[in-house]
Amino acid sequence: MSHSNLGPVVSSAHLASGSFPEVSEFEFGLIIAGHAFGRWTVRAMAAAGYPELSSLDVLVLHTVRHRDRPKKLADICLVLNVEDTHTVNYAVKKLRKLGLVEEGKIGKEKSVAATQTGCDACERYRSIREELLLAAMKDAQVEPEQMSRLSTLLRMMSGQYDQASRSATAY
Numbered sequence: 001m002s003h004s005n006l007g008p009v010v011s012s013a014h015l016a017s018g019s020f021p022e023v024s025e026f027e028f029g030l031i032i033a034g035h036a037f038g039r040w041t042v043r044a045m046a047a048a049g050y051p052e053l054s055s056l057d058v059l060v061l062h063t064v065r066h067r068d069r070p071k072k073l074a075d076i077c078l079v080l081n082v083e084d085t086h087t088v089n090y091a092v093k094k095l096r097k098l099g100l101v102e103e104g105k106i107g108k109e110k111s112v113a114a115t116q117t118g119c120d121a122c123e124r125y126r127s128i129r130e131e132l133l134l135a136a137m138k139d140a141q142v143e144p145e146q147m148s149r150l151s152t153l154l155r156m157m158s159g160q161y162d163q164a165s166r167s168a169t170a171y
Contacts, residue, residue, distance in 0.1 A: 026157070040133065048124035050098065056082075058125070060091040061114065064101055065122045070111035081158065 008025035010016040016024035038055040045051075045058045053061075063076050071079075077088050092112050095101040100118035104111045114122065 044125055044128050044132070045121070047128050048121055050100075050121055052098070053094070054091070056080075056087060057091045057094055060088055061095055061100055061118060062122060062125075064092075064095075064112050065114040065119060068114070068119070070104055070106060070113040072106055072109050072111055074109075076112070081162075 008016055008021050009028060010021070010024040011028045011031060012024065015027070018024075041055045041058040042053065045053050045061075059080055060076060063079050064071050066079075073085060073088060073092065076092075077083070077085050080088070082088050092101060092103075095112075095118070096103060098117075099115055100121055101112050102115050104113060
């Protein structure tokens with residue numbers, strides 16, 4: 001990342017004064033990207049016909065739809081890296097009330113599967129995403145290899161933050 005004469009672009013200069021200021025720059029990027037992604041998921045799903053859904057609701061729906069197989073609540077939480085199962089459970093209830101998912105059983109555990117209405121909503125979202133987001137990324141000449149390297153780094157950093165958060169719990 002490029003730095004100006006003022007140093008890295010950060011949200012909290014006092015955090016960038018430590019031994020690895022680039023991490024503060026990364027964190028600021030995460031903050032603004034995370035909020036932009038949240039706005040995007042909500043507005044794209046609203047354009048697909050579901051303006052009442054939060055970003056987590058949208059992510060839960062897409063996760064449930066993944067590979068068109070029922071999912072257990074714990075698996076949804078694991079995939080989305082959500083620690084508070086109550087928030088995912090609330091999203092599932094909201095999606096069920098809208099007819100986007102249905103509940104079932106896998107063994108003795110509750111499962112969730114996308115309904116045809118849910119699949120149709122995901123498909124409308126996918127089309128909107130293709131037209132508005134992915135076309136713009138191609139126009140901006142974002143390289144697929146760059147995106148793959150960034151995704152790998154984000155997953156690795158997620159592990160670093162998770163480990164540090166476990167250590168902080170016992171600190």
